[in-house]
Amino acid sequence: MNIPVITYGTSQDNLVSGLERLHGPVTVVRRCAELTELLAACQSGLARAAVVSDGTEGLTASLVARLDALGVSVVALTDEHGEAERLGAIGVVPAAAGIDPGDLAGAISDAVRGQGDRSGRRASVHNEFSGLDAEAPRNNPGLPAQDAAAEERVGKVIAVWGPAGAPGRTLLAVNLAAELAAAGSSVMLVDADSYGASAAAVLGLLDEAAGLAQACRLADQGVLTVDALRTMAADVHTKGGTLQLLSGITRADRWTELRPSALSTVLEVAAQTAQVVVIDVGFCLESDEELSFDTLAPRRNGATLRCLELADEVIAVGAADAIGVPRLVRGLAELETAVPNATVRVVMNKVRSSSAGRSPRRQLSEAWERFGPAHGIEAYLPADFEACDAALLSGQVLSECAPDSALRRAIAGLVCAPNHENRRSFGRSSRALTFLKR
Ligand SMILES: Nc1ncnc2c1ncn2[C@@H]1O[C@H](COP(=O)(O)OP(=O)(O)OP(=O)(O)O)[C@@H](O)[C@H]1O
Ligand SMILES: [Mg+2]
Secondary structure (H helix, E strand, O other), X not given: OOEEEEEEOOOOHHHHHHHHHHOOOEEEEEEEOOHHHHHXXXXXXXXXXXXXXXXXXXXXXXXXXXXXXXXXXXXXXXXXXXXXXXXXXXOOEEEOOOOOHHHHHHHHHHHHHHHHHHHHHHHHHOOOOHHHOOOOOOOOOOOHHHHHHHHHOOOEEEEEEOOOOOOOHHHHHHHHHHHHHHOOXXXXXXXXXXXXXXXXHHOOOOOOOOHHHHHHHHHHOOOOOHHHHHHHOEEEEOOOOEEEEEOOOOOHHHHHHOOHHHHHHHHHHHHHHOOEEEEEEOOOOOOOHHHHXXXXXXXXXXXXXXXXXXXXXXEEEEEOOOOHHHHHHHHHHHHHHHOOOOEEEEEEEEEOHHHHOOOHHHHHHHHHHHHOOOOOEEEEEEOOHHHHHXXXXXXXXXXXXXXXXXXXXXXXXXXXXXXXXXXXXXXXXXXXXOHHHO
16 A cells, blocks of 8 residues: 655655655655645545654644544654653654654554554444544544553543533532542542533632633643643632632633543543542533534534543433423433433432422423433432522532532432432443442
C-alpha cells in the first residue's frame, strides 16, 4: 500500500525530497504552509497521514482527534523531550527532527496501521451517534497516554442528567457529592452544564474561574496532570466533609471551550484523583454531528453527550408533575438513542401531592408503568421548597441546613442503598456497583 501523506512546516523541503527518493511506501501528495490548510486537505480525503516538521505547538488534542476521525495519522518531528511526551499524550507519533527518511516512512506506516486498527475497533463498539464522532473517546486504544490513563483510573463517574425544565439536576448533583464526601469518599464535582452552570453558585462560591474550561484548555494541549487539575478545582468544605468543585462556564456562549476530546481527558484525570466524580450535565441531547462532521464545526451538545458516554452511571432526574414526567419519558428514549450503553437510574424529584395527587408515589409509579419505559423509578425525592430555598440562600448543602429533612435523607439513601432492581442498562449488563465500593 502506498500511503498518501501531507506535510506541514517551513522546513519540509529536505523531508519531502528524502521521502520522494524512497519511491514508497509513502507519497507526499501536498505540502501545506498552514495547519488550517492541512486540515482542509485532510477533510477532502487526500491523505492517510500528516507529517508536521515544525510548529508542533499548534497540534492540540482536539485537532489530532479530528484528524484521527478523518482517518489521518499524525507524525510530528521534534527534538525536545517534553514536547515529544506532550505529542504522545495527545495521540501524535513523535519522531526526532533529523530522522532518516526510511525510518520516517516506517513510522508513518506504523502510525497508519495503528489508525486502521483503531477505526475498526471504534466502528464495532460505537453507536450511530458516536460512530460519527469526530473527537476521540476515552480509552481510545491508539492513544498511548489515554490507554495508560485508563489503566490508572480508579474513580467512578456518575452523571446527573435530566430533561429541560429544571428538574433538579444541580440540586441532586451537589447534594449527592456532599453526601458521598460525608461518607468518606474523595469526590470531585464537575459542572459540565454548558447551558447554565450553577454548582458554584449553589455552593455559595463567587467562582467565575470556570475551572472546567481551564482544565479543558490544558487537556487540549496535552499537559493536564492530576496536580494541575487539583489546583483548578475549588475546595468546598461542608460540615460533613470536603469536596472538590470544578466549576463550569457561566456564560452559555463559552460552550466551545468544553471540547469533548479535552473533556474526556479531564474526566479521566479527575477519576485518578477522586474516588467518585459527579458530573452535572446539560439537558439537551440533540446531536448536530452529521452537520458538523464535514465542516469541522464543534458540536453544541458534545460536552453533554461525551459525559454521558463516559459515565459509569447516569442518574436521570425528572420533575414529578404533569410536564416533567412525560418529558423524562421522552428524554430517556432520546438518551437510549444517543448513549445506548448508559446504565441509568431514574429518580423522581419534587414529589408532592399538590402536583401528583394524593399518594403521589403510587400515582407516579402507576403513571410510569402506563408510559412503559424499561426503567423503574428508583427513588422519589420529596418536594421541600423551604429546605431548598434555605440551602440556596445560605450557600449550604442540605446536610448542613436541613439535615433531618426527608429530602436530604432520600438523597443520602441514594448514596448508601442503591436499588439494583431498578437500575437498567440500555446496552450492557449493569455493573451493579454501589457508590461507596471504591
Ligand atoms: N426536591 C425539591 N424540592 C423543592 N425545590 C427543589 C427540589 N429540587 C430542586 N428544587 C429547586 O428547583 C430549582 C431548580 O433546581 P436545579 O437548579 O437543581 O435544577 P436543574 O435541573 O439543575 O436546572 P437548570 O436547567 O437550571 O440547570 C432550584 O430552585 C432548586 O432549589
Ligand atoms: Mg442545573
